[in-house]
Each structure stands twice: as structure tokens, then as C-alpha cells.
Amino acid sequence: MTARRKSSNYQASMPFAREPFKTIYVVQRLVTTILMVPIWALYYSVMPRRFRPRPSWSLKQIIAVNFMRRIYKVAELAGVTWSTRDPEASCDNKTLKETRFEWVDPLPEDLRTGIVVDSQVPFKRVGTFVWPKQKPPEIPDTAPSGDPDASDVVLVDQADIEANASREPIIGIFLHGGGYCHMSAHEQCGPSRIPRRLMQHKAFTEIHAVEYRLLQHAPFPAAVQDAAAVYAHIVRRHQRKPPASTKSPKSASSQTSDDTDNTKEIDDNQHFLSIDYDASATKNRKEVNEIRVRVNHAARFKGCKIFLIGDSAGGNLVLALSRWIRDEGILPPPDGLLLLSPSCDPAHAFPESPSSYVPRxxxxxxxxxxxxxxxxxxxRTFLGHNPLETMHSPYVSPASMRVLRAFYGDAFAASVEDLTIERLDTAEIERLRTMASAPATPVAEHPPELGAPLERSPTSLARPIIASPRGMSLFTDFPRTCIVLGDAERLEREVMKLVGAMERDGVEVRTVWVEDGVHDVLQMAWWDERVRDRVCASIEEWLRDVCES
Structure with missing residues (x-):
């Protein structure tokens, strides 16, 4: 896979995007960076350790960080992308050593609701690179179907599953990073070091690395569409057939009622995948409870444990997919989220005024x-035809200050604005959880103009402004989460805002602190192997805790 120089809207507008300036800039940047390597090596070998960016860093780490920073600047200013591939191109399995390539059908029509629906962004089939290459025996086949509208579900008998409960598959869905414009799910690409390591440690039965559409190929919400298609595919592949005696779930209020006339026997062939309700309608408390009960009931027959895994921009996509699953209530939720240095405030590039921009x-x-x-x-290219206000949506920037103020008020937003890993102790978590939220505001039928007062709507999913359905808070009902974060990386503050908001809403969060760690250390082949081993051990411990609970 080679660097791509395909011109798209954002690339054409970069300062050094046009020839001959582009070639001149890229070449001089590469040459001068190579020439700097011996200078860095000599300087940091002679100077005392206290002059290093972090005293614990080796020469290899210092040189690698400085080298990569200069190369990343090329992408920022010249619009160069690398390690990408056409998401609509197939891959010959004979060329793959560790994975197998599979196509997943587009998101079924009965699941096309909420944020994923966009008349200008078509639903498409999605390529996945599945670890390991040989399918494990406990993974069911997908039934072949000549009907494109068929659900292709294999219902596994409940009794068979219960007899082999100890072998319930643990499935990972991996969404790679790269700022939505770099990288690929291919096994030879850098982000694949993450699923490779997790599979080597036997943390998962399977990991599906999703070749979602980058912004060069389609704008938001294409990536969410693709991730949702793979999630629905896995749910349908593994869902179990309930026993004939199973009753349909009742709402929380109806469970205490003597009136059972509406309770129905569940058909043996009924698919516990979708939950039929109008996501655009405002729900009262009784209806909200009923949705929650039915989603939990559907999760009982999921047939596997599903974890969403994402690094950097992939972590942003994991959060968006999780929010869509929660907001729409038509799929059982994942069992956990594994976020590796997640990008959670892209709106940082769009401050409320240019003078208010605060460097990371x-x-x-x-x-x-x-x-x-x-x-x-x-x-802006990522947004496509969507209004600029979309950048401040919880689907795009859940940790932006505007979103945090809208949901929790100024006091909470100020309390997490400078929160660091080192400061987040038990007392701080307890304080965040007891802080009051912002009062509810009237429903906004249309997104406000940029800079206008923000309103919070309970159901505004058609236009993704700062809103949450059914009056829920920002992270209500999100699954258990493990967040890996370095205290030397530029995303530390925004990720800690995310952690603070999740803790505020009662999400069980485990933060793996990588001391002196840079962005996305598990992807970095040149980082200290002992540190990466400790990070993986912490992740595996968390996985065991989730799976055994």
C-alpha cells in the first residue's frame, strides 16, 4: 500500500496542495527530516536526561516522535494520505496470511433510521478483514440467500448454546484510526498491530476489522453506516433461538400490573434483532422503560459477547456507533467499548470564535x-453537505465544551476543562458524579445558527445538533468502557473530558494510564515493548471482568 495523492475538497485547499509547490514541499520535508535524525541522536546522547521531552524516553522513542511529527505536518499542509485502499475493492484471500476477507451486506432497510439515514450518502456493502484466517469452530456460518432482502440469519438452538456456555464467542469489531483520511483495515497496515496483538493473547475469538469509507470516498455518516452494517451482521449471525416458552418482555410498569392480556407467546422463529418503535416520536417514561426492557431482552439472545474497539478516529467512530445503537433502540447493545486514545473533540478545530482557539x-x-x-x-470535507453545526453534535464531538455545557451546565464543563489523568482519583470521580446537570430546554425544531444559544432537544436525530433522545443524558446506558490514554499525548485533555462525562452519567470506566505515553501506543511498533505488554495485560484483565460479570 502506497501513499495516495488523490485530490478531494480538503486536499485541494491545503496550503501546499498544488504543484509544483506540493512536490517541492514534500521532498524538502522528507530530506530535512532524514538529515535531522543524526543531529537528534547526537544532541540527546550528550545532554542530561532532564533535557529530553520525557526523562524516561530512550533515544529511539525521541527520534521516532520527532520524525513522525515532521511527517504528519506534510499531511496537514500538503494533503498527502497514506496506507489507504479502495473500500469497494475486493481482496484475494490467497494474499492474506493472518486474516480472511469477507463482504458484509449493506445495513438492512429495517435498521435504517436515525443518524445513519442520509439521502446523499448511499448504503453500501462493507469489506472486513477477519482475524484469524481460519474460522473458529464455534463461529456459525451465515446462511446463503438468493434474496437480497433476506436477513441471512442462522438461529442457534438455545439448548445447544447453554450446553456450551463456556465457549460463547467473544467478538471484536475493530475500527481503525487515521483521522478519517489515512490507514486501512488491511492486515499489512499499521493499525492492524492492535487486533494482531489482541488475537495473539487470545483475548478474542474473532476480530472483524472494518474497511469503512474514508472521507475521500464519502462524507459523514458513511463511516457510521458501514460500522452499523457490520455490527448488525454479527448480531444476526450469532443470535439464538429462544425457547418456545419464552414470553415477550413487558415494560417496567406493565410488569407490576395484573393485566396480562397483552402478553404474547414468542414465536420460535422470531428474530430478536429489531425493536419496533418510532425513534422520531417523543417517549414518556413508561415507553422509555419498555424500550429499555425489550433491548435488554434482545441482548439475552445475542449469542456472543461483542466489543467495539477503536483507536484514535476509530475511537470516535466507536462512540458514534454506540450512540446510534442506544438512541435508536433497534439492536442489542455491545458488551463493552475499548477506546485507544480516542478522538472525541474534532470540533476543537471549530472554536466559537477564532480568537478563542486553545492549542492542544x-x-x-x-x-x-x-x-x-x-x-x-x-x-469540513468530513461533514459533506451537512451544516457546520453538525461538528458540535454528540455524534461527532461528544467531548466538546459546547456539548458538555449543553448537557451538564457551565460548572461541570469548567470542572473537566483541565482534567488530567493524574488528577482523576476516586474522590474526583465521586465529585463529578454528584454534580447537577443543566436544566432541560425547549425542543429545537431546527439547528441554531453557529454561535447562537444552544438548545437541547430530546429527539432531534434527523439533524444531528446537540441533542439526546427521550431526555437521556449524554452517556446514559452506554456499556462498560476501557480507555487507554498516554499522559504525553495531545488528546489527553479532551479524552479526560470524555471520561469525566461518562463517569458523571454512571458508565463504568476503566482508564489505563500509559505514563509518558504518546498517542495510540499500541499501534506504535517502535514504542517500549514492556509498556505495550502492560497495556495489553490491563485490557485483558478488563475483558475478563466484563465477560465474567
Whole structure:
């Protein structure tokens, strides 16, 4: 896989995107960076350790971070992308050594609701690279179907599953990083170091790495569509057939009622996948409870444990997919989220006014760059035809200050604005959980103009402004989450805002602190192997806790 120089809207507008300036800039940047390597090596070999970006860093780590930072600047200013592939191209399994390539059908029509629906972004089939290459025996086949509208579900008998409960598959859905414009799910691409390591440690039965559409191929919500298609495919492949005696679930209020006339026997062939309700209608408390009960009932027959895994921009996509699953209530929720240095505030490139832009921290200790203008161009292309206000949606920037203020009020937003890993102790978590939320505001029928006062709607999913359905808070009903984060990376503050908001809403969060760690250490082949081993051990411990609970 080679670097791509395909011109798209954001690339064409970059400062050095046009020839001959592009070639001149890229070549000089590469040459000068290579020439800097011996200078860095000599300087940091002679100087005391206290002069290093982090005293614990080796020469290899220092050189790698400095080298990557200069190369990433090329992407920011010249619009160069690398390690990408056409998401609509197939892959010959004979060329793959560790994975098998599979196509997943587009998201079924009965699941096309909420944020994933966009008249200008078509639903398409999705390629996945599945670890391991040989399918494990406990993974069921997908039934072949000549009907494109068929659900292709294999219902596994409940008795057979219960007899082999100890072998319930643990399935990972991996969404790679790369700022929505770089990288691929292919096994030879850098992000594949993450599923490779998790499979080597036998943490998962299978991991499906999703070749979702990057912004060069389709704007938001294409990536969410693709991730949702794979999630629905796995749910349908593994869902179990309930016993004939199983009753349909009741709402929380009807469970205490003597009136049982509406209770029906569940057909043996009924699929516990979709939950039929109008997501655009405002729900009262009784209806909300009924939705929650029925989703939980559907989860009982999921037939496997599903974990969503994402690094960097892939972590952003995991959060968006999880929110869609929760908001629409038509699929059972995942069992856990594994977020590796997740990007959770892309709206940082769109401050409320240019003068209010605050640079991200740790400029000297991370390889990520933070150039506002190119980032804004990239994110604007990501939005496509959607209004700029979409950037401040919980689906795109759940940890932005505007979103946090809208849901929790100024006091909470201020309390997490400078929150760091080191500060997040038990007392701080308890304080965040007891802080009051912002009062509810009237429903906004249309998104406000940029800079206008923000209103919070309970059901505004057709236009993704700052809203949450059925009056829920920002992270209500999100699954258990493990977040891996380095205290030397530029995303530390925004990820800690995410952690604070999740803790505020009662989500069980385990934070794996990588001391002196840069962005996305598990993807970094040149990072300290002992540190990466400790991170993986912490992830595996968390997985065991979730699966055994």
C-alpha cells in the first residue's frame, strides 16, 4: 500500500496542495527530516536526561516522535494520505496470511433510521478483514440467500448454546484510526498491530476489522453506516433461538400490573434483532422503560459477547456507533467499548470564535500536530453537505465544551476543562458524579445558527445538533468502557473530558494510564515493548471482568 495523492475538497485547499509547490514541499520535508535524525541522536546522547521531552524516553522513542511529527505536518499542509485502499475493492484471500476477507451486506432497510439515514450518502456493502484466517469452530456460518432482502440469519438452538456456555464467542469489531483520511483495515497496515496483538493473547475469538469509507470516498455518516452494517451482521449471525416458552418482555410498569392480556407467546422463529418503535416520536417514561426492557431482552439472545474497539478516529467512530445503537433502540447493545486514545473533540478545530482557539497540550511530547486551518478543512470535507453545526453534535464531538455545557451546565464543563489523568482519583470521580446537570430546554425544531444559544432537544436525530433522545443524558446506558490514554499525548485533555462525562452519567470506566505515553501506543511498533505488554495485560484483565460479570 502506497501513499495516495488523490485530490478531494480538503486536499485541494491545503496550503501546499498544488504543484509544483506540493512536490517541492514534500521532498524538502522528507530530506530535512532524514538529515535531522543524526543531529537528534547526537544532541540527546550528550545532554542530561532532564533535557529530553520525557526523562524516561530512550533515544529511539525521541527520534521516532520527532520524525513522525515532521511527517504528519506534510499531511496537514500538503494533503498527502497514506496506507489507504479502495473500500469497494475486493481482496484475494490467497494474499492474506493472518486474516480472511469477507463482504458484509449493506445495513438492512429495517435498521435504517436515525443518524445513519442520509439521502446523499448511499448504503453500501462493507469489506472486513477477519482475524484469524481460519474460522473458529464455534463461529456459525451465515446462511446463503438468493434474496437480497433476506436477513441471512442462522438461529442457534438455545439448548445447544447453554450446553456450551463456556465457549460463547467473544467478538471484536475493530475500527481503525487515521483521522478519517489515512490507514486501512488491511492486515499489512499499521493499525492492524492492535487486533494482531489482541488475537495473539487470545483475548478474542474473532476480530472483524472494518474497511469503512474514508472521507475521500464519502462524507459523514458513511463511516457510521458501514460500522452499523457490520455490527448488525454479527448480531444476526450469532443470535439464538429462544425457547418456545419464552414470553415477550413487558415494560417496567406493565410488569407490576395484573393485566396480562397483552402478553404474547414468542414465536420460535422470531428474530430478536429489531425493536419496533418510532425513534422520531417523543417517549414518556413508561415507553422509555419498555424500550429499555425489550433491548435488554434482545441482548439475552445475542449469542456472543461483542466489543467495539477503536483507536484514535476509530475511537470516535466507536462512540458514534454506540450512540446510534442506544438512541435508536433497534439492536442489542455491545458488551463493552475499548477506546485507544480516542478522538472525541474534532470540533476543537471549530472554536466559537477564532480568537478563542486553545492549542492542544503536549506539543513537544507527541507526534500529532495541531494546525487549526488544515484540520478545519479536513473536518469540513468530513461533514459533506451537512451544516457546520453538525461538528458540535454528540455524534461527532461528544467531548466538546459546547456539548458538555449543553448537557451538564457551565460548572461541570469548567470542572473537566483541565482534567488530567493524574488528577482523576476516586474522590474526583465521586465529585463529578454528584454534580447537577443543566436544566432541560425547549425542543429545537431546527439547528441554531453557529454561535447562537444552544438548545437541547430530546429527539432531534434527523439533524444531528446537540441533542439526546427521550431526555437521556449524554452517556446514559452506554456499556462498560476501557480507555487507554498516554499522559504525553495531545488528546489527553479532551479524552479526560470524555471520561469525566461518562463517569458523571454512571458508565463504568476503566482508564489505563500509559505514563509518558504518546498517542495510540499500541499501534506504535517502535514504542517500549514492556509498556505495550502492560497495556495489553490491563485490557485483558478488563475483558475478563466484563465477560465474567
Amino acid at each position: 497540550p503536549h506539543a513537544s511530547t507527541d507526534y500529532l500536530v495541531d494546525t487549526p486551518e488544515p484540520r478545519a478543512l479536513l473536518q
